[in-house]
Amino acid sequence: MSDRVTFMLDGHRIEAYRSQTIMDAAIEAGVYIPRLCHVPGLDPWGSCRVCTVKVNGRPCAACIQPAMDGATVENDTDELNAWRRELVEMLFVGGNHFCMSCEKSGNCELQAMAYRLGVTAPTHPYLAPERDVDASHPDIMLDHNRCILCARCVRTSRDLDGKQVFGFVYRGAERRIAVDPGVRLKDSEADVTDRALDACPVGALLRKRQGFQVPVGGRAYDHEPIGATDGEAEGAPDGASDGESLEPAASAGREAS
Amino acid sequence: MTAATEVDRLVATHGSEPPALMDIARDIQAAEGCVSPERQRQIAERLDMRIAEVRAFVGFYSFLTEEPQGSIVIRLCDDVVDRMKGFDRVRDAFEEALGVSVGETTPDGAITLTTTPCIGLSDQAPAALIGDVPVPFLSSDRARDIVSSLRVHADPTRLVTRMGDGKNRHPLVRSMVRNNLERPGTFIFGPEYRGEAIRKALSMTPFEVIRTIKTARLRGRGGAGFPTGMKWEFTRVARGARKFIVCNADEGEPGTFKDRVILTELPDRVIAGMTVAGYALGAREGLFYLRGEYAYLRPYLEDVLERRRADGLLGRDILGKRGFDFDVEIRMGAGSYLCGEETALLNSCEGRPGDARDRPPFPAESGYLGFPTSVNNVETLCCVAKILEHGAATFAELGLQQSTGTKVLSVSGDCTRPGIYEVPFGTTLEAVLEMSGGEGAGAVLVGGPSGTWVNPEGFGRRIAFEDLATGGAIVVFGPDRDLLVALEGYADFFAEESCGYCTPCRVGTQLIQRYLQRFREGRADQGDLDGLLRVARTLKTTSRCGLGQTAGNPVLTTLQSFSQVLEAGLPAVGTRRAAFDLEASVAGARALRGGDHV
Ligand SMILES: Cc1cc2nc3c(=O)[nH]c(=O)nc-3n(C[C@H](O)[C@H](O)[C@H](O)COP(=O)(O)O)c2cc1C
Ligand code: SF4
Ligand code: SF4
Ligand code: FES
Ligand code: FES
Numbered sequence: 044m045s046d047r048v049t050f051m052l053d054g055h056r057i058e059a060y061r062s063q064t065i066m067d068a069a070i071e072a073g074v075y076i077p078r079l080c081h082v083p084g085l086d087p088w089g090s091c092r093v094c095t096v097k098v099n100g101r102p103c104a105a106c107i108q109p110a111m112d113g114a115t116v117e118n119d120t121d122e123l124n125a126w127r128r129e130l131v132e133m134l135f136v137g138g139n140h141f142c143m144s145c146e147k148s149g150n151c152e153l154q155a156m157a158y159r160l161g162v163t164a165p166t167h168p169y170l171a172p173e174r175d176v177d178a179s180h181p182d183i184m185l186d187h188n189r190c191i192l193c194a195r196c197v198r199t200s201r202d203l204d205g206k207q208v209f210g211f212v213y214r215g216a217e218r219r220i221a222v223d224p225g226v227r228l229k230d231s232e233a234d235v236t237d238r239a240l241d242a243c244p245v246g247a248l249l250r251k252r253q254g255f256q257v258p259v260g261g262r263a264y265d266h267e268p269i270g271a272t273d274g275e276a277e278g279a280p281d282g283a284s285d286g287e288s289l290e291p292a293a294s295a296g297r298e299a300s
Numbered sequence: 301m302t303a304a305t306e307v308d309r310l311v312a313t314h315g316s317e318p319p320a321l322m323d324i325a326r327d328i329q330a331a332e333g334c335v336s337p338e339r340q341r342q343i344a345e346r347l348d349m350r351i352a353e354v355r356a357f358v359g360f361y362s363f364l365t366e367e368p369q370g371s372i373v374i375r376l377c378d379d380v381v382d383r384m385k386g387f388d389r390v391r392d393a394f395e396e397a398l399g400v401s402v403g404e405t406t407p408d409g410a411i412t413l414t415t416t417p418c419i420g421l422s423d424q425a426p427a428a429l430i431g432d433v434p435v436p437f438l439s440s441d442r443a444r445d446i447v448s449s450l451r452v453h454a455d456p457t458r459l460v461t462r463m464g465d466g467k468n469r470h471p472l473v474r475s476m477v478r479n480n481l482e483r484p485g486t487f488i489f490g491p492e493y494r495g496e497a498i499r500k501a502l503s504m505t506p507f508e509v510i511r512t513i514k515t516a517r518l519r520g521r522g523g524a525g526f527p528t529g530m531k532w533e534f535t536r537v538a539r540g541a542r543k544f545i546v547c548n549a550d551e552g553e554p555g556t557f558k559d560r561v562i563l564t565e566l567p568d569r570v571i572a573g574m575t576v577a578g579y580a581l582g583a584r585e586g587l588f589y590l591r592g593e594y595a596y597l598r599p600y601l602e603d604v605l606e607r608r609r610a611d612g613l614l615g616r617d618i619l620g621k622r623g624f625d626f627d628v629e630i631r632m633g634a635g636s637y638l639c640g641e642e643t644a645l646l647n648s649c650e651g652r653p654g655d656a657r658d659r660p661p662f663p664a665e666s667g668y669l670g671f672p673t674s675v676n677n678v679e680t681l682c683c684v685a686k687i688l689e690h691g692a693a694t695f696a697e698l699g700l701q702q703s704t705g706t707k708v709l710s711v712s713g714d715c716t717r718p719g720i721y722e723v724p725f726g727t728t729l730e731a732v733l734e735m736s737g738g739e740g741a742g743a744v745l746v747g748g749p750s751g752t753w754v755n756p757e758g759f760g761r762r763i764a765f766e767d768l769a770t771g772g773a774i775v776v777f778g779p780d781r782d783l784l785v786a787l788e789g790y791a792d793f794f795a796e797e798s799c800g801y802c803t804p805c806r807v808g809t810q811l812i813q814r815y816l817q818r819f820r821e822g823r824a825d826q827g828d829l830d831g832l833l834r835v836a837r838t839l840k841t842t843s844r845c846g847l848g849q850t851a852g853n854p855v856l857t858t859l860q861s862f863s864q865v866l867e868a869g870l871p872a873v874g875t876r877r878a879a880f881d882l883e884a885s886v887a888g889a890r891a892l893r894g895g896d897h898v
Binding site for chain 2: 109133209216218223
């Protein structure tokens, strides 16, 4: 049994390792599949669903789905991009995103995804949930209003920082990021140097006193849409949400904690 | 230091590995009214888990709380059926008698009043769980009596005044619940031959047993209808140092109660089915996942297991067969519909929150603790035992080509004889309505909210995987019922039960609530209909698990069969109603889907 498989992605032949996900194979081949929760180098999570593709006509999340030999995969189609617009819109109306006053604006992957997909004003009602801001930590701020529950911080803290600062608690609409061991960030092992802080795609997890260091206009997505340079880095130049540079640190495996 | 020793005692009883978390947390909740942060810390330490992991667990299950609840918790079932049968009056009576609102605890800390989705008593609604005690047929008078009694003796078990029928009178059950076996069929509910199914299985090789199940063309009764023989074969050939058979007794689909009745009347048959599966799949360990709402059946089921061990039908060298060992352990749920989904169920058994897992890998390959696992519904396992007893051919003669055997239906709602009906597959909905006194229905929900709404034109359709698939729920709505109210009730249910992991289900279920509210208030317009449809279809297409994938069904199948329901929600005055074009909306959404498999 060969350990290579081949599939067609929007008409391009893509090679993959057996058990490699469609997402990882596409990234390796330099083809962009929209994604928010997935970051190369972290275990896949599959929560945002923005990477939904059709494999032999059946919708599934590219970041989870292993490549199948001979499969036909649709990605950049009007239909799929319409689903993605719905999902991005849901992320906006499901939280409280006031981009004008958010210091992540311009470096935010959610905002950039909305631009890329052509989401302007949401067509669904705002759910306007009541959410907290945890400003207890001297150097870090966690704003639940902007959190899209992508678990990038959870996985980065666990697998790259060798800590387990973040987790989830509650279900459904109430689901939110939790902090180990207690309720507030200041009681946790979180540190301003944690790579988990760079992993956040939105303005939910921020270093304090660093807002607006890069002026609007010079930010990651001010000139190029998200995914424009895919296969290479797509993250923000100041390091914030520099997803692609997250390589597993040799010493900081899951065993380490 | 008494507090810590209490956790130590529970760890000594239930074990020090994460799978023990459910039993430990349930016991603490029962004894102390909550699982406090301090307890979470102690548990985490003893089970070698993160505090955040224990908190995530406690926060997930609705029967576990961080905040203290009263010594007695009254959970009123607020399902759509209960709402049709007088839930509002019962709730008001409880609120008045207790002097608190739903969600609150009496000032003396004695009683908490809350609501819960379907507790499997839809044929005797309105119903409630008081402590672990199921209380059917509530009225406002009964509610007041209950409160006065509890004020005197504070013991829910003493509320059992008149016992129900059949084995509900068993000394270890002693429940007011009725089985309402309106039509026990001759197959599932046929006579019992103790030990016979296992004896037959042991006279064959494991592969012959699997072949027998395949020849019978048995399909899973839990809703999805996957061929059982095929699932067993995958599990059989998968490599693993251990293998597990799981009986799914989580029965959470609103309007379904047939597994409760099977467990009450035929528990031996279900365990026999598990044992046959153990033999066929080479598994020595069985897990029986019982929903928290059915905790009152646990002592009875433990006793069934104990008697089977004494009779050599469980344990070592079963029926004298050297080397065939199999035993069953009961695992509890704690208030989560999603835990009926097989991968969520496995997470729950492992001491995690019950959100679903990604597939692949499938449980057959990597299930409980990563070992090959076959998850089977209660009724499926019953069928297994009967197929072994009577032969595959007898079974396959019943029903249709793709739907062999019988189906046990739970019928409730606007019918004169709600209860349990075992019918051969292929029976028409019309026939079911006739049997149960539901003639003249205006609508029937087949398969619960994740299933299909059928209008009178469709009453000739048949109960079958090739037509109307159902895990067993048949909810009858009279011609005068406002289906919009029902739709809202089911929307609340899905929003409440979503685990919130993925975007479409977490946000989409809430958006459906918002949109339906606009329709009810007469504030909706064409744009709202369009938005509602887009959300429902996004749920179906992009959700991570079966809950989200079906949460849009009530809206989508209503639009197919009852388009007037949502039209009626639009303002009646000419202007906007004229602008409302259902066909165009449906067509637009269809184009968005790029297909039409709704
Ligand atoms: C949200 C959800 C809830 C479910 N609840 C149940 C349940 O309560 N009981 C059940 O047997 N199957 C339930 N299922 C189906 C199970 O995932 C699984 O298919 C079934 O237990 C397999 O057994 P079967 O093949 O014998 O039907 C549920 C599925 C989903 C998506
Ligand atoms: S805080 Fe940021 S990284 Fe963490 S889950 Fe929320 S959005 Fe994702
Ligand atoms: S579909 Fe719903 S229940 Fe399923 S994983 Fe997504 S959020 Fe959770
Ligand atoms: S990138 Fe695949 S689900 Fe988020
Ligand atoms: S118990 Fe209330 S509807 Fe099922």
